[in-house]
Amino acid sequence: MIRTAIIAALVAALPAIALSVPESSAARAAPARASEWEIGPILRGRSYSPGMPRYAARENGATFFDIPWPSPREGHVHYVTVPTGSLTGARRIVLRYRIDGERGVRILPEENPRQKATLSLYFQRGGDKWTGKGRYATYRWYAPAATMGPLTPGTHEVSVPLDANWTAVQGANRNSAPEAFARALEDASRVGFVLGSSGGRGHGVFATGPARFTILDFRVE
Template sequence: MQRRSILTCIGLALLSPIAIAAAPGVPDWEIGPVIRGKNYSVGMPLRPRPTRTGWTFDFPAPDAARGHVHYVTFRPGSLAGKSRITVRYRIEARPGTRFVPQENPDLPAALSLYLQRRGDTWSAKGRYEHYRWFSPAATVQPLAPGEYEMRVRLDDPDWISVMGRTSGSNPDAMRAALADADRLGLTFGALGGPRGHGVFATAPARFTLLAFDIR
């Protein structure tokens, strides 16, 4: 379910132990993906900048030649027994700023939740088709200035594999990915298109993660 919200005071004391371990500002958050030594988030630093309440980064601007942000993830450890993730974030930009998917500039830019199983070859072939999962389409949120909240259940049957199959069609593969999770976080891509193929802004814009709560 998507919900735009005005954030209240949310401290780390309210988060579960795994959420504290993966809290905003922890150095393990990485801007990528980095595949065989190549970082696909062109023009971006390897790490977001820590802030008092979370972490932040600036979108590349004003065009794709300056770069694009794809994934921002961390290593959560096993997610077996966990049931939901709540993400709270803020986007700041001047009026009229557009967020553009670098491969699909005619589509709206969007934010999605992402999960990757340990040992993925990035080939999407055979069993590796079910090593990368993107959150259900109903939870994907367009990129626009404001403060937002995204809530995603890990047992939702509509998580989507890298080749477009749902977790409900192969629940064993999804359970295995949760139990042996290697990367978890956010992807930036196109609404109705590739989820993590990169986004830039047409003017200076900033993304700040306020909370990432796993329960």
Template sequence: MYSKIFASAVVAATLTTAACAASPPARHWEIGPVIRGKNYSQGMPRNPEPAHNGWSFDFPAPDAAAGHVHYVTFRPGPIAGKSRIVVRYRVDAAPDTRFVPQETPDVPATVSVYFQRRGDNWNGQGSFQYYRWYAPSATVRRIAPGEQEVSIRFDDPNWTSVNGRKPASAPGAIDDALADIDRIGLVFGSSGRRGHGVFATAPARFTLLSFQIL
């Protein structure tokens, strides 16, 4: 079914092999989030599939009834001394394919980076509003066919907490989250609802080429 859409993917992957650093293997990544036993990425497998240089998954299609992908994350372990994240990925789809945020279908679908502190209860209240941090808006990418590279510094002042607060509003909170990091990865949604889920209107594939914490 995907032969025509993804015929060029093998060639592209071959050309970019030397430029792609090793990322955690697919089995270490989780498609979720899983909160109190419920996986919010409906219609998705628990893990992405191994790919030539990283991993891949197929977007649920052709509508929200088929499912939607929200978070794809892994546990990085301590990251002391690291200063930035560099992500490379590719989206393969027919040119007329639409990517749709399942909660806000009238705005563009996006992919961006986030990280999460250990022990988050997901309610975003009190101190927990500073447990999840979403990458600066300038690094958010609209989902569309093609290859992208995004570089984000951990000390960028425009990271956003789960309730839209910047690091300056709670001095030390983002540093505490980084020092006790649990998960890091990609979120799919919209610019206003980063990890609230995306589906495609036709067959489409997301391939992670590299996820580096440097």
């Protein structure tokens, strides 16, 4: 269980999600309900974040999830997203988050624990078959490597402009495939963040001890 000191820190959390978008673009905003932060991905009814609940929890005004520990056998968390509408015309995506854990606890990539665990902002075009082949090679988009956030204790903020050089699942980027990127923005269906490493975005992480990830603020501006 998360120790009393961690719980006490969470009670003082800021509001879970704050969205700031122009009124004309409100349809693209992510929902403010914790129950819509889906932990997955969920493919054909199966969760690819084993050991995790389907949705984030909300308690004492905080939206959060606990990271599986102490090894990948207990589970790992990969994608954390909410539904969205079109992102065309949006300027940037902003996430502020806090990680609480006991002293010495580390968060590690499930695929290669020797690498550094990272967070990347993410959005996905609707209708993705998750094959990464053909047209689906440009349906999932990850923020540039230089903007990846840390998975270490403390409060962090990641803000990524949507005119930056985002990378698609099979290596194309906004500069090399501008039309595909524009279509993905227009038809966006989910937005959020993924956990893994620089060598495996969204390939999942686990913790060496009790650790909690709290979403303090999320905005599509």
